[in-house]
Amino acid sequence: MKNILVTGANGQLGQSLKQLAGNYPEFNLLFTDYEDLDITDAAALDAYFAGQQIDACINCAAYTAVDKAESDEDKAFLLNFQAVLSLAEVCARYNAQLVHISTDYVFSGKQNVPYSEQDDTDPESIYGASKVRGEAAALGYNPSTIVIRTSWLYSEFAMNFVKRMKELMQERQELTVVFDQTGTPTYAGDLAKAILDILTFRFANPDTEIGGIYHYSNEGVTSWYDFAVTIKELTGATTTITPVTSDKYKTAAKRPAYSVLNKEKIKTTFGIQIPYWKDSLSKLLAK
Ligand SMILES: NC(=O)C1=CN([C@@H]2O[C@H](COP(=O)(O)OP(=O)(O)OC[C@H]3O[C@@H](n4cnc5c(N)ncnc54)[C@H](OP(=O)(O)O)[C@@H]3O)[C@@H](O)[C@H]2O)C=CC1
Ligand SMILES: Cc1cn([C@H]2C[C@H](O)[C@@H](COP(=O)(O)OP(=O)(O)O[C@H]3O[C@@H](C)C(=O)[C@@H](O)[C@H]3O)O2)c(=O)[nH]c1=O
16 A cells, blocks of 8 residues: 655645545545645645655645736745745655646747647746746756646636636626637546556556656647637537637736647656547536
8 A cells, every 4th residue: 555645635636636546445645735734834744754654745736826926926936836845855855756747837838839848948927937946846856756747727626717617608698718829628637547547657667767747638739719619519508709819818927829738758658548638528517
């Protein structure tokens, strides 16, 4: 039995892991959020790891309010950088595998072919910049860290684009949604399964070095506008959705115009099969 600490477990990825826990009886998943374990408190982290054998930690805790981060830089960096460094330190000290989650918003979006793990980061936002620092801190301190960059996460839990669109489509007759930002939605349940499968691989192959960055999203490519139209079609909503360019939908933070991720590395290293984004969305909305 492996003890796996999950931080930030009340968020959407954390709750998606909780939903799958029963499928992995060889893992004892320990779910914590900031009331039980505040990842910005290095002493609390050390005490937690000293108190019991932790074999791996999946860090789902983060500052994810992209627009708010523009005026709350210190808190974004505290959670997405300093706390990640503390986690990498404590995992190295107690010999635990750290799995840390990052984002497509680390990229500028100026590319027009899918981003691979080697491509340069150049974030457009404070959130993206704080995540770049977090990745570098985790891997710099502990090269065995597995950093998984993902994009456009949604789930039945917490707040996300799908839930927001469903709400707005009930409240409003008309919506405008940007069509000049291209990427890939990711169902958090698919990502949660990939993470647990990677840890299964990790424990079955303890001498294989697998630390580094991996990209994971669902398969396919879309825009936020097409994503919204698909949500409309699948839910039977009647709202009119008008495509607009980003300059017509003002936000505090700039998002990348293109953030499709190349997933070859994660597929070939771990033999992971990735669902097409519309299939995962249809399954969720049919529940
Ligand atoms: N959401 C998305 O679209 C995407 C997310 N990601 C990354 O995936 C990861 C998971 O994201 P997601 O599940 O959506 O995030 P959420 O915002 O849903 O969850 C984050 C959780 O961390 C908790 N938290 C906040 N501060 C602390 C703290 N000091 N100690 C412990 N827990 C804390 C939050 O609590 P509270 O809510 O009360 O603050 C929340 O429960 C993050 O690293 C994110 O950057 C990457 C790409 C896309
Ligand atoms: C609600 C809404 C958003 N938009 C635009 C704003 C933005 O450009 C885009 C996405 O909207 P949101 O603000 O909901 O999503 P955003 O917070 O940008 O989502 C991001 O979250 C972080 C945590 C990540 O790591 C990213 O991968 C990504 O998922 O859609 C519209 O055009 N119309 C609308 O009605």
